[in-house]
């Protein structure tokens with residue numbers, strides 16, 4: 215079992231690259247943001263509990279997200295491995311993840327130094343609520359206006375993709391998740407890529423690391 219972890223600020227391209235890895239290799243993408251949005255939309259008991267954090271751009275409590283991830287990685291379709299998009303985001307989540315053994319782990323940091331780039335990317339992002347496919351109204355349009363190429367559902371903007379909430383999410387990323395990235399860097403197995411430019415250039419580098 216292989217585990218690929220994608221780190222990076224909101225808007226650094228984790229979701230887009232996770233999709234590409236899932237399509238090319240037999241690893242399953244686990245986006246904790248998607249898992250959370252699905253629970254919130256379903257209005258499940260957990261969804262109601264975590265909604266407040268999610269809409270404000272705050273992290274949902276560690277114990278809830280760790281449970282969700284553990285349940286997902288133990289599903290039957292996880293045979294070859296999985297890609298984590300958006301997890302772990304705190305040092306306590308790292309502890310939770312460490313208790314799930316794998317044969318190989320690849321950690322990749324999608325680095326974007328210029329904050330304006332990520333804010334711009336997020337403000338022009340639209341995605342499919344049904345399958346999670348991500349588009350960009352400037353650089354990556356769907357074939358048919360506002361319709362997902364992959365599943366035909368309608369595209370929409372995420373409710374937390376407003377300028378105010380993005381700023382909050384970036385602060386949370388700096389405070390909570392940079393220490394996690396530093397921890398992986400300290401372990402000596404972090405691959406750091408410049409993710410400020412072309413998506414396909416980043417993808418070529420990731421493909422070499424993953425294969």
Ligand code: AMP
Nearest residue numbers: 246247268271272273274279300301303
């Ligand atoms: P994302 O789709 O990765 O940008 O995540 C969107 C939102 O989901 C975040 O702002 C958090 O509210 C929540 N979220 C996603 N992943 C996590 C996580 N690992 N821990 C806590 N909250 C998370």
